[in-house]
Amino acid sequence: MRISFIGTGFLILLSIAPVTSAIETDAYKLCQRAKDFWGCVRSMNGTDPQLRKYGPLQVDWSIWKPVNGSYIAQTFNSSGKGFYLAVNCLKAKINVTDRKGVWKGWNSPVKGFEYDLLEEICKEVGTPIDLKRE
Template structure:
């Protein structure tokens, strides 16, 4: 007696496709990545990108074509890339000190676009070495001026933070380890760096006042701030103020008048020219 066997049509259809695809050779020459959206399965993505289910399962080491894979990073083989270029994404590996805002700024893309393409929230915590997908058109924007790096890498001892900086940028600028910044400044949450904070870059050195004309400048107090350099200074009448230099523009500023910064001005006296030349063009000896 022959018994009737009832097989779910959907499952039979999918298993038949997998069997048929198994006889075809795998051809993959390049690839990109996407983040699976709500309701996505490998079967759905294979139809969307025009790639074989076998290729998709093989590249992603998955064996269930019907499983919901929302939020997972899925590799799309070459054939699917050509047919779906509008969904191309660069990938970025998270390093220490990264935030979503920093990544969006460095790659000149919208923060909301990064959040959307990765199915994240604005307050999502990034893990070290986590892979982040970048929207199409993302391009690294090097914001650190080379001339500033040349001078900043000299032995200035402090860095005053701005709104857009983080520890990794500051460490790179001054060519010092991030751990050194954490230790010297006793940072418990190094990812959140508030603006206008004076961070110590190196161990304290004895005060070293150097005379320039009618001024005395605390050479061990030079602080980097937003591309400029600031140091505590004194007049011959022992009045304390702050002096600022811009090596890029070769100009000065000070707080002599009522403790407020004046307008930037070009050097006029011999000692002002010598000061800029010594600071901007010579190596520091401590």
């Protein structure tokens, strides 16, 4: 929607951007304090989360989004704290955000569950990798 007032000496343009792309992550933020967290997310997104557990992480597999050659999803640790997780299949690297939403930097997997997660998402998006576990 665009509104302009011309003839008053001012030109004001208001643009309302579509919010549909942000609904999924907003649901996670809005539901954080709900008694039934996943029920809240389910009702807000209109779909059931496809939860997969990797070590201390819960990943909603249904919300992976491709971004600049990587894949990003909202993830939760065992304390219920949400953050973003990114994987880059071509480089076999993982990145996560801190409490303020700032990316920490790309790292190779270290723990078994990190290898499992990276291998599974890369296989599903069509870029299978075979990592040598240290």
